[in-house]
Amino acid sequence: MSIYNKFSKYYLLFSVVVILVLAIIATGVWFVSVNNIKRYNLIELERSANNISNVITESLDYTNQVNINIGQRIANHGEKDLKFILNEFREFNDIKRRNPDLFSWSSFDWVNNEGYQVVNSRLGIHKNPINISERRYTKLAPQKPWTLQVSFPALGIPSRSWVIPVGTGVMDSNGKYLGIISMGFDISEFTKIISQKLDKEISFVVLDNKMNIIMKSNDVNLPRDSNFFKQIANDGAMFLAELKILKEEILVGDIGFGFYERSLKYPYIILTGFNKSVINSRFNNLRLPYIIGILLIATFFLIILYVFGLKLVTIKSSHS
Numbered sequence: 001m002s003i004y005n006k007f008s009k010y011y012l013l014f015s016v017v018v019i020l021v022l023a024i025i026a027t028g029v030w031f032v033s034v035n036n037i038k039r040y041n042l043i044e045l046e047r048s049a050n051n052i053s054n055v056i057t058e059s060l061d062y063t064n065q066v067n068i069n070i071g072q073r074i075a076n077h078g079e080k081d082l083k084f085i086l087n088e089f090r091e092f093n094d095i096k097r098r099n100p101d102l103f104s105w106s107s108f109d110w111v112n113n114e115g116y117q118v119v120n121s122r123l124g125i126h127k128n129p130i131n132i133s134e135r136r137y138t139k140l141a142p143q144k145p146w147t148l149q150v151s152f153p154a155l156g157i158p159s160r161s162w163v164i165p166v167g168t169g170v171m172d173s174n175g176k177y178l179g180i181i182s183m184g185f186d187i188s189e190f191t192k193i194i195s196q197k198l199d200k201e202i203s204f205v206v207l208d209n210k211m212n213i214i215m216k217s218n219d220v221n222l223p224r225d226s227n228f229f230k231q232i233a234n235d236g237a238m239f240l241a242e243l244k245i246l247k248e249e250i251l252v253g254d255i256g257f258g259f260y261e262r263s264l265k266y267p268y269i270i271l272t273g274f275n276k277s278v279i280n281s282r283f284n285n286l287r288l289p290y291i292i293g294i295l296l297i298a299t300f301f302l303i304i305l306y307v308f309g310l311k312l313v314t315i316k317s318s319h320s
Contacts, residue, residue, distance in 0.1 A: 042245060042259060045272040048202045049244075049261035052270045055194050056206070059185070060166065060266055063105070064148035066092060067168035067181040070108070071146070075170055079178040082118060082125045085110045089121035105183035106156075111138060111167065112179045132165075141169030141180045150266060152212060153224070156184035162224070163187060164214065191215045201278045203255045205229075209267040219275065221253050228252070239269050249273070 070088050077084050089108035110119035115133025118126050132138055137149035148168050156163035163184025170178045195217060198204070205222075206215040211229040213222060222228055232250065233239065239260050249256035250271065257273035 041274060044199065044202070045259035045274075046244070046261075048198050048204065049259055049270045049272045051197050052194055052204055052206065052272070053261050053263050053268075055197055056263060056268060056270075057265055059190070059193075060148050060150070063166065063183070064146075064168055067148065068146055071168060071170035071178075071181055074110075074181075075172040075178060079110075079112070079170070082110070085119050086121065086125060089119065105163075105185050107183060109167075109182045110179055111182055113142075113177050117182075135165055135167075137165060137167035137182065138180060141167050142177045143169075145169035145171045145177065148266075152208065152210075153187060153214060154184075156186070161186050161188070164190070187215055191217070201274060203257070203273045203275060205252075205257065205271045207233075207269045207271070209269070214268065220255060 070092055073088055074085055079085070089110070092108065106122070108119075108121040109117050111117050111132060112129075115131055115138050116129035117132050118129045120126065135154070136151035140149040146168060148166055151165040151167075153162055153164055155161070156165075161184075163186055165182060165184050167180040167182035169180050172178060194204070194215065203217045203219050204215075205213060205217075205220055207229055208214055211227075211233050213224055213226060213229065216222065229250075238246070239262065244260055246258050246260065249258045250273070251257075252273075254276045255273050256276060257271040259272050261270045261272075262268075263270070
């Protein structure tokens with residue numbers, strides 16, 4: 001066998017070994033990359049869910065503090081003086097203008113102890129009070145005074161926007177229930193405030209404990225009254241586990257929701273997820289170049305080895 005044939009044989013064998021080794025390395029890099037991306041995505045989903053929960057809690061807590069301040073003045077003065085209540089409301093309306101990142105409500109209401117909305121800070125004193133006694137917060141406020149109670153979204157009065165009605169029950173020093181200070185959080189504005197705190201690639205849904213959709217990012221293609229989560233969540237049982245990573249992603253179109261967070265103070269569950277195109281793009285942009293780099297290095301190495309090997313064989317042949 002000539003020296004050239006021997007070189008070709010050993011070079012071919014060595015090339016196969018190199019290719020197999022690099023294939024194993026590339027496969028390892030592939031799996032490590034996938035796991036790293038999954039861990040990174042979960043960290044980002046958890047951070048986003050916490051941010052949403054914090055925005056909701058901070059907004060509602062601060063609103064309750066405002067209501068308590070007004071309520072204490074009403075309790076000290078007396079709830080029968082509707083002009084006094086109206087003036088207090090209009091004075092405190094300035095607070096919203098100074099804190100646009102916290103508040104998404106447009107006006108205060110006074111709901112008397114019979115469940116009638118008798119004062120609105122924009123419309124004034126109602127000549128024909130509106131009965132809103134069926135709203136959730138009007139039923140809970142007398143049971144839990146001085147705490148903020150929330151209801152299922154409804155059309156606001158007078159805003160006519162889709163809002164989250166909330167209210168704080170007021171009692172006097174003798175324990176007599178006087179009424180409720182209420183307002184409606186404009187859902188589109190509240191959603192915008194939340195979205196501004198998140199990475200633009202994050203998708204989210206906020207559910208109540210009955211699996212109704214309260215808020216959602218613009219890319220979630222579900223109607224407001226959809227029963228999608230009621231059908232799959234088994235009355236919220238899938239969100240009871242201490243581990244907040246979902247065993248299986250909840251797919252809504254191309255969006256996969258993989259993480260949830262329960263609000264500690266309010267009846268909300270926050271889901272966060274990514275569009276599948278985002279995950280694919282992240283993998284291609286962040287990890288695939290490393291794999292391509294390994295293949296390019298291997299190719300370059302084999303070419304150099306072949307050129308030098310061939311040169312050595314040529315030199316050896318000339319001296320034979």
